[in-house]
Amino acid sequence: MDYPEDLIFTPGPTGTDSRVRQAMAECQINPDSDPSFPGFYRETASSLARIMGTSNPVLILAGEGMLGLEASIASLVEPGDNVLCLANGPFGKGLADFVQNYGGKAIVVEKDWQQPFLAEDVENALQENPRVSLATIVHCETPTGLLNPIEEICPLLANRGILSIVDAVASIGGDPIAADLSQVDVVLGGSQKALSAPPGLSFLSLSPRAWNKIEKRKEPFRGFYLNLKLWQDTWLNHGTFPYTQPAPDIAALSRACAIALENWPQALENHSILAAAVRTSLLENGFQLYPLSHFASTLSAFLIPEKIKDITFRNHLWEKYRVQIGGSLGPLEGSVWRLGHMGFNAEPGRIFRALNALDRAFADFNLPTSLASSFAAELSQKGKT
Numbered sequence: 268m269d270y271p272e273d274l275i276f277t278p279g280p281t282g283t284d285s286r287v288r289q290a291m292a293e294c295q296i297n298p299d300s301d302p303s304f305p306g307f308y309r310e311t312a313s314s315l316a317r318i319m320g321t322s323n324p325v326l327i328l329a330g331e332g333m334l335g336l337e338a339s340i341a342s343l344v345e346p347g348d349n350v351l352c353l354a355n356g357p358f359g360k361g362l363a364d365f366v367q368n369y370g371g372k373a374i375v376v377e378k379d380w381q382q383p384f385l386a387e388d389v390e391n392a393l394q395e396n397p398r399v400s401l402a403t404i405v406h407c408e409t410p411t412g413l414l415n416p417i418e419e420i421c422p423l424l425a426n427r428g429i430l431s432i433v434d435a436v437a438s439i440g441g442d443p444i445a446a447d448l449s450q451v452d453v454v455l456g457g458s459q460k461a462l463s464a465p466p467g468l469s470f471l472s473l474s475p476r477a478w479n480k481i482e483k484r485k486e487p488f489r490g491f492y493l494n495l496k497l498w499q500d501t502w503l504n505h506g507t508f509p510y511t512q513p514a515p516d517i518a519a520l521s522r523a524c525a526i527a528l529e530n531w532p533q534a535l536e537n538h539s540i541l542a543a544a545v546r547t548s549l550l551e552n553g554f555q556l557y558p559l560s561h562f563a564s565t566l567s568a569f570l571i572p573e574k575i576k577d578i579t580f581r582n583h584l585w586e587k588y589r590v591q592i593g594g595s596l597g598p599l600e601g602s603v604w605r606l607g608h609m610g611f612n613a614e615p616g617r618i619f620r621a622l623n624a625l626d627r628a629f630a631d632f633n634l635p636t637s638l639a640s641s642f643a644a645e646l647s648q649k650g651k652t
C-alpha cells in the first residue's frame with residue numbers, strides 16, 4: 268500500500284503533510300537537557316497563540332485533545348460550582364460529564380443537534396439559572412458538523428463574570444477563532460484536527476481570569492497530570508517543565524503550525540470556500556446536509572443515502588479507492604457521514620480526488636453521482652481553480 272496516496276478524509280485525525288511527518292521522524296533532541304528546547308516550545312506556543320487569536324500563554328500538553336478538556340475542567344471546577352453546559356452534540360454532553368466527575372453541578376441546556384446555540388438561548392438559560400460561575404460550549408461539534416457562534420455567546424458570558432470554556436479542538440486552524448476578541452477564557456485545541464499534525468497533543472490557553480480562579484481554589488486540586496497549576500508553578504513562572512516533553516510530537520506540531528501560518532489568515536478563507544463548494548456539490552447530488560445552518564468549514568456532515576449500509580460502503584471506499592471518510596457518533600452512527608476537509612486536506616486537488624473516489628464507489632453501489640465535477644464547477648465559478 269502506497270501510504271502517500273491514501274486519502275484520510277476523516278474529520279481528524281487527518282492526512283498529514285510529509286514535511287510534518289519528517290519533522291517528527293528527524294527530531295532526536297533530549298528535551299530535558301537540550302538548551303534550545305524551551306525556546307522551541309515557546310515558539311511553537313506562540314504560533315498556536317497566533318492561530319487561536321490570543322495573547323495569553325499557550326500550554327502544549329502531552330496527550331490527545333481529551334487531556335486538555337479534562338485538565339481544564341479538573342483544574343477550574345470546584346465542588347459546588349454551578350456550570351452551564353451548552354450541549355447540542357456529543358462533545359457538549361461529554362463536557363457536562365467531566366463537570367459532574369469533578370464535583371461541579373452541571374446545568375445542562377440541550378438544543379436540537381441540527382441547530383446552533385444563539386445569544387438568546389444563553390440569555391434565557393441564565394435567567395433561569397442566575398448563579399452560574401462557569402460555562403462550557405463546543406465551537407465545532409465534529410459529530411454533527413455544526414459551528415456554534417462563540418463570538419456571540421462568550422462576550423455575553425464575560426459581561427456577567429461567567430468564565431467560558433470552549434472546546435475548539437475541531438475548529439482551530441480551519442474556522443476563525445479570535446479568543447481574546449471573543450472574550451473566551453479557556454480555549455482548547457488538539458494536534459490532529461485542522462492543523463493536521465499526528466494525534467497526541469492538546470493545547471490550551473487560559474485568560475488571567477481563568478488562572479485567577481485556579482489560584483483562588485478553596486481546596487487545591489490534588490491530581491498531578493491534570494493539574495494546570497503545576498504548569499504555572501513550573502513552566503509559566505520558572506521556565507522549567509514538570510516532566511519530560513514529547514519533543515518529536517511538538518516538532519511535528521510546530522511544523523504543522525508553520526505550514527498553516529505560511530498562508531495566514533488566507534488559510535481560513537480557503538477552508539470556507541472549499542467547504543462551501545463541497546456543500547453545494549453534495550446538495551446538487553441530492554444529499555441532505557445534517558446541520559440546518561452554521562456549517563463548520565472543517566468538515567461536512569450529511570445523511571447516508573437510504574439504500575446504502577454505512578460500514579459496508581466505507582470499507583469498500585477504503586479498500587478499493589484508498590479513501591477514508593468518517594461515520595458519526597452516538598445516535599447519528601449509521602445515519603450520518605462526515606467528510607473532513609481540514610488542514611492538509613483543505614486543498615482543491617485532494618478534495619477533488621476524494622470526491623471522485625466517492626463517485627466511483629457510489630457507482631459500484633448503483634447510485635450515480637457526480638460530486639467531483641460539481642465541486643470543480645463550483646470552484647471555477649468562484650474563480651478558485
Ligand SMILES: *Cc1c(COP(=O)(O)O)cnc(C)c1O
Pocket residue numbers: 279331332333358405407408409434435436437457460
Ligand atoms: C476530536 C475532538 C476531540 C478529541 O476527541 P478524540 O475523539 O479523542 O479525538 C474533542 N472535542 C472535539 C469537538 C473534537 O472534534
